[in-house]
Amino acid sequence: MAEPQRARPKPTPETQHFWDGTKAGELRLQRCDACAHVYFPPRPFCPSCASRKVSIFKASGKGFLYSYVINHRPAAPGFTPPYAIAVVELDEGPRMMSNIIDCPQTPEALALDMKLEVAFQQLDDKITLPVFRPAKG
Numbered sequence: 078m079a080e081p082q083r084a085r086p087k088p089t090p091e092t093q094h095f096w097d098g099t100k101a102g103e104l105r106l107q108r109c110d111a112c113a114h115v116y117f118p119p120r121p122f123c124p125s126c127a128s129r130k131v132s133i134f135k136a137s138g139k140g141f142l143y144s145y146v147i148n149h150r151p152a153a154p155g156f157t158p159p160y161a162i163a164v165v166e167l168d169e170g171p172r173m174m175s176n177i178i179d180c181p182q183t184p185e186a187l188a189l190d191m192k193l194e195v196a197f198q199q200l201d202d203k204i205t206l207p208v209f210r211p212a213k214g
Contacts, residue, residue: 083154084154085201085204088204092119094119094133095118095119096203096204099197100203100205103135103138104135104195104207105134105136106134107133108131111126111130112125114126115171117173136168137167138195139167139195139212140167140168140193140209141192141193142187143163143165144189145161145162145177147162147182147184148160148161159182160182161176163177173207175206175209176208176209177210178198180211192212193209193210194209194210194211195207196208
């Protein structure tokens, strides 16, 4: 019997630009043209001022580890414990949940405020996920 797969996000018209970006190796965010607020997750209006005048831009892909939990239970299909479920604060301001790769999944290795950079994990032909790894240099 085949091993269960990791759940896949389902792109919508409002989020398609984000998924097109990850497939192209870019982390795309939105910025409000009225108040300059940068936000995530994608939506057709600014969560700060409700303006529908928003622009999409390529983010730096840099940030830091804001918070995390290490899961040790083998309950989620497609994941091998232990693995970190992290909140990354991007240099542009928004926070996003992701996973940390290329790093031991221990409290000693996952220091809060550690600098991170985006990497991309292709799940299939349609979905590529942004994940984060310790920044080089």
